[in-house]
Amino acid sequence: MKQPLGMKWLMIMGCPWHPSRANSSLFYKHTNAGSVYFLIYVDDIIVTGDDSAELDVVISCLDRQFSLKDLGELSFFLGLEQKYALELLERANMMNAKPMNTLMVSSPTLTSLVVSDLSDGTLYRQVVSILQYLCLTHPDLSFAINKVSQYMHKPYDVLWTVVKRILLYVNGAIDYGLLFQASSMSLTGFSDANWASSIEDRKFIFGFFIYLGYNLVGWMSKKQSVVSRSTTEAEYRSLANATSKLMWLHSLLTKIGLKLSGTPVIWCDNSSAVSLATNPMPHARVKHVELDIHFVREKVLSDKLCVNFVPGCDLVADLLAKPLTFGAFS
Numbered sequence: 001m002k003q004p005l006g007m008k009w010l011m012i013m014g015c016p017w018h019p020s021r022a023n024s025s026l027f028y029k030h031t032n033a034g035s036v037y038f039l040i041y042v043d044d045i046i047v048t049g050d051d052s053a054e055l056d057v058v059i060s061c062l063d064r065q066f067s068l069k070d071l072g073e074l075s076f077f078l079g080l081e082q083k084y085a086l087e088l089l090e091r092a093n094m095m096n097a098k099p100m101n102t103l104m105v106s107s108p109t110l111t112s113l114v115v116s117d118l119s120d121g122t123l124y125r126q127v128v129s130i131l132q133y134l135c136l137t138h139p140d141l142s143f144a145i146n147k148v149s150q151y152m153h154k155p156y157d158v159l160w161t162v163v164k165r166i167l168l169y170v171n172g173a174i175d176y177g178l179l180f181q182a183s184s185m186s187l188t189g190f191s192d193a194n195w196a197s198s199i200e201d202r203k204f205i206f207g208f209f210i211y212l213g214y215n216l217v218g219w220m221s222k223k224q225s226v227v228s229r230s231t232t233e234a235e236y237r238s239l240a241n242a243t244s245k246l247m248w249l250h251s252l253l254t255k256i257g258l259k260l261s262g263t264p265v266i267w268c269d270n271s272s273a274v275s276l277a278t279n280p281m282p283h284a285r286v287k288h289v290e291l292d293i294h295f296v297r298e299k300v301l302s303d304k305l306c307v308n309f310v311p312g313c314d315l316v317a318d319l320l321a322k323p324l325t326f327g328a329f330s
Contacts, residue, residue: 017058022252029054030257037256038062046074085170088130092167099172100165103144104323117156124155127163134170137178141166142221143207143320150223183213185259189246189266190310192317193224193238195231202227206238207320210246212253218245221320233286235270238321239277240293242266243305264305269312277307 020026028037036049038058045062049055062068089095118124131145144166151159193206203224210218220241228234246264253260268274276286277296299305318324 020252020255022248022255026252026256028256029058035257048074082174085134085174088127088134089167089171089174091130092127092164094164094167094171097168097171100168101172102324103141103166103169104147104162117154118160121155124160124163125152127167128152131163131166131170138170138173138176139178139209139216139219140173140176140319141170142219143205143323144169146205146221146223147323178216180215183215184261185213185253186262187212187246187250187253187260187264189242189264190315190317191235191238191242191266191268192312192315192321193231193234193270194321195228195234204228204234204238205321206234206241207317208238208242208245209317209320210242210249212249218249219320220245230286232270232272232276233289235268235273236276236286236289236296237293239266239268239273239307240296243296243299246305247299263303266305266307267310267315268307269310269315271309274307274309 017027017029020028025040026037027040028035031051031054033053034050036047036051036054036058038045038047045068047055047058059068059070086095089097128145128148131141132149135141135145144162148159148163148166188211189208190211191206191208193204195204203226205221205223207221208219209216222241224234224237226237228237243266246266250260250264268277278300280297280301296305296307300307312318
């Protein structure tokens, strides 16, 4: 019988390590002195933990199987740092351009219905593809990059102006990064949706942030694949996507031995969507909604999740669902 990827790694290494069920590239081991983890991405490996002796063991174990180059303390991994953004700006010849303090104007809405095609879309596709990678450590870029990525097949002239504005923002935010600090071990999510925001097909954009204590550990900005009939339905679908990510993170963290505090909480600015998630009574206007997204309600009823209302002005996930004015963006 074919063994799973994690089991194959264990057999190759000949070491008593456990592959994470939530992420087959993550391995962990608990010892009397602490815990050790290592994460693999193609030919890059991060090793960390609070048991220094076991850290040396895993490095030696890997070195016996592969020809390793120990780069010492982690400072640069997968290009996700300031250097990557600087290379992008240099490639686009915008190193000395005046920075912008927002990514997009809040109006008008982008549309491909009445436009002039870009004469050469190659540079557009190259720059947007690179920006997509930068989103992995810059959540503030997520909505804007998601938006311009929807037109990769047929970019038009106005879109290139939008992309250049994004690059100007990157130039001004070159020193920005994610701040991680000691805090509680509780999971919290913020979910939002922008109903019928796509003029071409009236599908909505949704976004969510996931925090571990005060630390941002997950986010997404994405165009939904179906048309929603109401704001409530759009917000509820967004809530379902946020819940999926939140529960996955909860499973990942608990399986590797972290003790989380309290029940995970998701905040949403649509009271009707909150009611759908917390009240099992039939709701006439959303009877057509697929049963699979009602797993949010299942998690709430089993006390594995709390869904609460928060005013839209206090919802940070707005950043991932729509273009904001400078005041709101800041």
